[in-house]
Amino acid sequence: MRVRFSDVFPLKACRYHEVTGAGSYSFAAICCGVTSGKAIWFVEGWVPEVLNPHGLQTYCDPHRVLIGKCAGALDILAATEESLRSGSVSLVVAELTKPLSLIAGRRLQLAAEAGSSTGLMIVREGMGSNATQTRWSISPAYSPDDSTQMRWELNKNKTGTYGNWKVCWNDEAHRISVVSEPA
Amino acid sequence: MMRRIVSLWFPNLPSERILRTKHIEGPFAVIARIKNADRLICLNATAQERGLRRGMGLADARSFCPQLQTELHNSQADQLFQDGLLRWARRYCPWVGKDGVDGLLLDITGSAHLLGGEVALLRDIRMRLARSKLTVCVGIGDTLGAAWALAHFGQGCADTGDTLSAIQRLPIACLRITTKEDTTLQRLGIKTVGQLAALPRATVGQRFGASVLMRLDQALGRQAESISPEANAPTYSTRLTLPEPIGLAKDVMAGVERLLYPLCKKLTDNMSGVRVLSLSCRRIDGGDQTVELRLARPLRDPTRILPLFERGVGEIDSGFGIDQLRLVAVQVEALPVEQTTQTTQGKSRHDDGLHDLITRLGNRIGLENIQRFLPADSHIPERSFIIAPVAWSEPTGAWGTWNPRPIRLFQPEYVAAATTVPPKRFKWRGMSFQIGRTTGPERIAPEWWFDDENWRHGVRDYWKVETREGHRLWMFYTPQNPSWFVHGMFA
Numbered sequence: 001m002r003v004r005f006s007d008v009f010p011l012k013a014c015r016y017h018e019v020t021g022a023g024s025y026s027f028a029a030i031c032c033g034v035t036s037g038k039a040i041w042f043v044e045g046w047v048p049e050v051l052n053p054h055g056l057q058t059y060c061d062p063h064r065v066l067i068g069k070c071a072g073a074l075d076i077l078a079a080t081e082e083s084l085r086s087g088s089v090s091l092v093v094a095e096l097t098k099p100l101s102l103i104a105g106r107r108l109q110l111a112a113e114a115g116s117s118t119g120l121m122i123v124r125e126g127m128g129s130n131a132t133q134t135r136w137s138i139s140p141a142y143s144p145d146d147s148t149q150m151r152w153e154l155n156k157n158k159t160g161t162y163g164n165w166k167v168c169w170n171d172e173a174h175r176i177s178v179v180s181e182p183a
Numbered sequence: 184m185m186r187r188i189v190s191l192w193f194p195n196l197p198s199e200r201i202l203r204t205k206h207i208e209g210p211f212a213v214i215a216r217i218k219n220a221d222r223l224i225c226l227n228a229t230a231q232e233r234g235l236r237r238g239m240g241l242a243d244a245r246s247f248c249p250q251l252q253t254e255l256h257n258s259q260a261d262q263l264f265q266d267g268l269l270r271w272a273r274r275y276c277p278w279v280g281k282d283g284v285d286g287l288l289l290d291i292t293g294s295a296h297l298l299g300g301e302v303a304l305l306r307d308i309r310m311r312l313a314r315s316k317l318t319v320c321v322g323i324g325d326t327l328g329a330a331w332a333l334a335h336f337g338q339g340c341a342d343t344g345d346t347l348s349a350i351q352r353l354p355i356a357c358l359r360i361t362t363k364e365d366t367t368l369q370r371l372g373i374k375t376v377g378q379l380a381a382l383p384r385a386t387v388g389q390r391f392g393a394s395v396l397m398r399l400d401q402a403l404g405r406q407a408e409s410i411s412p413e414a415n416a417p418t419y420s421t422r423l424t425l426p427e428p429i430g431l432a433k434d435v436m437a438g439v440e441r442l443l444y445p446l447c448k449k450l451t452d453n454m455s456g457v458r459v460l461s462l463s464c465r466r467i468d469g470g471d472q473t474v475e476l477r478l479a480r481p482l483r484d485p486t487r488i489l490p491l492f493e494r495g496v497g498e499i500d501s502g503f504g505i506d507q508l509r510l511v512a513v514q515v516e517a518l519p520v521e522q523t524t525q526t527t528q529g530k531s532r533h534d535d536g537l538h539d540l541i542t543r544l545g546n547r548i549g550l551e552n553i554q555r556f557l558p559a560d561s562h563i564p565e566r567s568f569i570i571a572p573v574a575w576s577e578p579t580g581a582w583g584t585w586n587p588r589p590i591r592l593f594q595p596e597y598v599a600a601a602t603t604v605p606p607k608r609f610k611w612r613g614m615s616f617q618i619g620r621t622t623g624p625e626r627i628a629p630e631w632w633f634d635d636e637n638w639r640h641g642v643r644d645y646w647k648v649e650t651r652e653g654h655r656l657w658m659f660y661t662p663q664n665p666s667w668f669v670h671g672m673f674a
Contacts, residue, residue: 022653022654022672022674023674025590025591025672025674026590026673026674029590038537040553045552048593048594049591049592049593050591050592050593051590051591051592052564052568052588052589052590052591052592052671053556053558053568053582054564054567054568054582054585054588055587055588055589055590055591055592055671055673056556056590057582057585057588058587058590061582062556062568062582063555063556063578063582065555065556066541066553066554066555066573067553067554067555067556067570068544068548068552068553068554069548069552069553069554070548070552071548075547075548078547079544079547079548082540082543082544082547083540083544086536086539086540086543087536088533088536088537088539088540089537089540138674139653140653140654140655140673140674141653142619142620142649142650142651142652142653144619144620147620147622147647147649147655150674151653
């Protein structure tokens, strides 16, 4: 039985998830948009690329997103765990530059459960942890008549099978809509 | 009972404050920059013996006395020193006020007998101040004006009910009148207070207006004048000394709890909240351990502050034990009382949780590193938003409507191309791209009133470029300096 899109997105709450690929930032922004409440986004301070709030605006209200600039990978993990455990923010996004170990992943999972909040780790290709609930690979796709089309691949899923979808952002309904089910 | 006022004047306060802490032999002067010239404003006795005077230019003074040592005037430190003297003067009476920048006024009515009468009190003041190496001129009288006059001109004591005879020989400048009035009176031959008091009131009033008469009346007690005493600034610090040293984190937390409640009570009374708290633990071997807690919002609720201390207290190295805890509110801000209603209560409780989280994160990664975006009034992509620390900002301002903007921005990266519209094929970050669709151009002109390195190439024509490989890039062309750059990514 194939997994249905509505079963895996919006992301399962009280768990942490991983995302890779060129479109991971818009995926994270869409996740901020579909959840209510504040989101906190951790980045390493030295990374020269910055998030543009006017770009975030398409998907969510930039006032709802807080940015945490951490000194290193360890600080990011500690801050993410603390935020997940507190339950004061509904979504915690973290951009990781180092591989996530199984222990770290498991700790994040326990923290997300304790605080009933959702975590989303933006990881590099092949640097994820097996403790994650789902892992997504997002790449923007060219389409001659739609400039928001993306390919969303579900590479890992703890509670079901994998899948891949072509989706686009529906600006009027302010939600993601599936263009084609997996072939 | 007649009022009795003591006026203390410290004529050499700026220099003596410095000389108290620093031993300087030979001539010394405090200098300040007045009207673009360094001038001496206070001298020690040796400098005066060498012929230097107040108000002299520093260059002139140096030529008279090459070995003159100087120090810059620090009016803030002088003010703090005067505050200290004010606190000291409360030992004589409870009603002490400041007089200008170099004097004090004490209302000793009914308190002189506690120190053995006025004469003994004045002797005590002089003795103690001399021991602190301070020059003081003391005047005592029934009125503030008389005491001031005696302190500044001649020193002495005006007996009860006999003010005029004590000050009648003093020059009229002792009445605190303006220099202009003083000069005019002297030109008319009125040189002393006695002469002025003997003149018919009507003529003085007609010639000089009410101010001279008012000063004279104040000095002679015909018109009331009050001293405004200064209240002590509230100090927010509590301390706990223990009979036996403690070492467990749990015990330290219990101690902190005990300190926190009176501190927060005091904050509540003064309608303020604390922003930075410092807990110092004195170990029995003398090593001090300090925990600093910086809060995301001003707080005064002990039940919320206490759990925030847990991480810091856990990191203390207690060694052989801690026998004193001291909690100081380092930074205090005004926090008015707010009425909570049924509807705002739930929201504020949620916000409280967020602020506590920011405090905890802030103590790990730095409070200024937790930031939020605020809209800014500029078309330049890099300056169209501000990044502000969450702890010191509110989410305000509308984001407005813009043409589609990329979600990621980076430093413009050069792309080799020679066209004026986006090139059909190009390479960027080691990848080859083929163009599928383009939207644009959108011309953005630099803000000429800012000198921005990145905008040296002149105006930019921005294009949204969708490649067949999938990447959606934000590229710009600089027509005044033909070249192509990638500035951001849409997905």
